[in-house]
Amino acid sequence: MAAPRDEAGMSAYLSNETRKWQERAREVANRLVRPLAAKYDRLQEYPWEIKEGLAAAGLTGVWIPREYGGAGGSILDLCVIVEELSKACGGVGVLFAVNALGSFPLIVGGTEEQKKRYLPLIARGEKLVAFGLSEKYAGSDAGGMRMRAIESGKHYILNGEKKWNTNGGAADLYTVFAVTDPTSRSRRISAFIVEKGTPGFKIGKVEDKMGIRCVPVVELEADDCRVPAENLLGGKAGFGFKHAMMTLDRARPGVAAQGVGLAAGALEFAQVYANRRIQFGAKISSFQMIQQMLADMAMKVEAARQLVYASAWAVETEAPDTTKMAAMAKCFATDVAMEVTANAVQIFGGYGFMRDYPIEKYMRDAKITQIYEGTNQVQRMVIARNLIKEVGQLTHLESYIPVETQRGVNPEDLVAAEAVGQSS
Numbered sequence: 401m402a403a404p405r406d407e408a409g410m411s412a413y414l415s416n417e418t419r420k421w422q423e424r425a426r427e428v429a430n431r432l433v434r435p436l437a438a439k440y441d442r443l444q445e446y447p448w449e450i451k452e453g454l455a456a457a458g459l460t461g462v463w464i465p466r467e468y469g470g471a472g473g474s475i476l477d478l479c480v481i482v483e484e485l486s487k488a489c490g491g492v493g494v495l496f497a498v499n500a501l502g503s504f505p506l507i508v509g510g511t512e513e514q515k516k517r518y519l520p521l522i523a524r525g526e527k528l529v530a531f532g533l534s535e536k537y538a539g540s541d542a543g544g545m546r547m548r549a550i551e552s553g554k555h556y557i558l559n560g561e562k563k564w565n566t567n568g569g570a571a572d573l574y575t576v577f578a579v580t581d582p583t584s585r586s587r588r589i590s591a592f593i594v595e596k597g598t599p600g601f602k603i604g605k606v607e608d609k610m611g612i613r614c615v616p617v618v619e620l621e622a623d624d625c626r627v628p629a630e631n632l633l634g635g636k637a638g639f640g641f642k643h644a645m646m647t648l649d650r651a652r653p654g655v656a657a658q659g660v661g662l663a664a665g666a667l668e669f670a671q672v673y674a675n676r677r678i679q680f681g682a683k684i685s686s687f688q689m690i691q692q693m694l695a696d697m698a699m700k701v702e703a704a705r706q707l708v709y710a711s712a713w714a715v716e717t718e719a720p721d722t723t724k725m726a727a728m729a730k731c732f733a734t735d736v737a738m739e740v741t742a743n744a745v746q747i748f749g750g751y752g753f754m755r756d757y758p759i760e761k762y763m764r765d766a767k768i769t770q771i772y773e774g775t776n777q778v779q780r781m782v783i784a785r786n787l788i789k790e791v792g793q794l795t796h797l798e799s800y801i802p803v804e805t806q807r808g809v810n811p812e813d814l815v816a817a818e819a820v821g822q823s824s
């Protein structure tokens with residue numbers, strides 16, 4: 401079932417290969433995900449039947465290179481799949497995308513042996529994977545983590561806790577970040593591939609969530625957990641934070657795609673409802689204020705989608721502005737998701753607030769996209785820092801901006817004066 405705008409909208413720019421992934425994901429979403437979305441949201445249980453369907457459709461390995469058993473697809477392929485799944489259920493969009501998040505550290509930083517051992521299993525959907533960076537006292541400031549890993553012969557001994565591990569419990573593999581060198585500023589953290597069942601590795605509290613309820617989010621505990629030294633990511637200590645940041649650059653277009661999917665899915669429901677609901681003897685879709693809301697929603701969804709595609713392209717081509725593009729897409733698309741889903745609830749009126757209607761779930765699922773994989777405040781910091789760095793390439797504009805002269809003022813001194821002002 402093709403959405404009408406596919407003929408004219410951004411999808412027209414996609415390659416045949418990417419469109420095939422999109423169509424396949426849309427088929428699974430409409431056949432399997434949409435009918436089960438409300439059930440698993442209510443139960444807050446992992447939908448194994450959906451996971452099997454995703455694996456059977458060959459979607460689970462799209463982002464994994466062919467030499468490791470995957471389909472060798474692009475980040476854009478991943479994004480269009482995530483959008484289609486999220487359109488039907490935000491939780492399933494995450495459930496799928498989190499396996500990319502968990503396996504990107506292996507792809508960007510794993511040894512050949514590690515990649516050969518784990519990636520084919522993930523590609524076939526036989527092993528699910530989770531990403532363990534955050535802790536209770538280290539969220540936005542992930543580098544301030546406390547989980548410790550100490551080398552001991554052929555093992556590393558892990559002790560500590562992780563918070564908010566998406567896919568935890570369902571997953572078989574965990575990319576866990578821990579401090580290996582507390583004295584180092586730049587090489588403090590390392591990543592480990594921890595297999596479920598490793599002695600001392602436990603699933604702790606299972607969270608009760610506002611949205612994305614079908615995918616588990618848990619605490620992880622490591623209590624003298626002995627991880628074989630060969631599971632140190634990349635075989636060298638001290639590169640964990642770098643690999644985490646590289647992972648987030650690759651994964652953020654996927655979170656943005658979750659946002660686009662949620663917004664697009666909510667917009668479609670709002671279109672249908674507005675054209676059905678009669679008040680004052682007319683369809684509410686004939687009222688200009690409703691039309692304006694729908695038009696604004698549609699513009700923002702399309703703009704967000706375009707930014708997702710552009711950021712996926714930046715990641716794929718290793719463009720110099722990848723970090724900025726990924727942050728912009730994540731921030732913009734997930735802000736759009738929150739705004740559009742809230743407006744879709746508004747168009748449904750009182751019914752929009754009710755759990756037996758499908759729309760309130762979109763708003764609940766959308767909220768987390770503004771928070772995880774770096775809050776949207778953090779994304780704005782990343783974007784701004786990159787903009788300031790780019791000033792070095794804009795020196796040709798300097799001469800067009802007049803420099804004011806004032807007796808007794810040396811412009812060179814102003815920076816220091818301002819810095820003193822800030823610290824006092």
Ligand SMILES: Cc1cc2nc3c(=O)[nH]c(=O)nc-3n(C[C@H](O)[C@H](O)[C@H](O)COP(=O)(O)OP(=O)(O)OC[C@H]3O[C@@H](n4cnc5c(N)ncnc54)[C@H](O)[C@@H]3O)c2cc1C
Nearest residue numbers: 531532533534539540564565566617771772773774775777
């Ligand atoms: C449902 C869910 C799933 C998650 N899944 C995972 C996962 O799979 N793996 C994982 O590792 N983590 C995961 N996380 C963690 C998530 O990435 C963090 O919640 C997020 O990075 C924010 O950290 P925090 O919650 O500690 O908030 P804080 O860092 O405490 O932030 C609180 C507020 O302060 C703002 N803030 C913080 N620092 C600044 C600053 N310098 N300037 C301006 N504002 C600032 C934030 O934007 C936010 O509004 C998940 C979280 C949730 C809720």
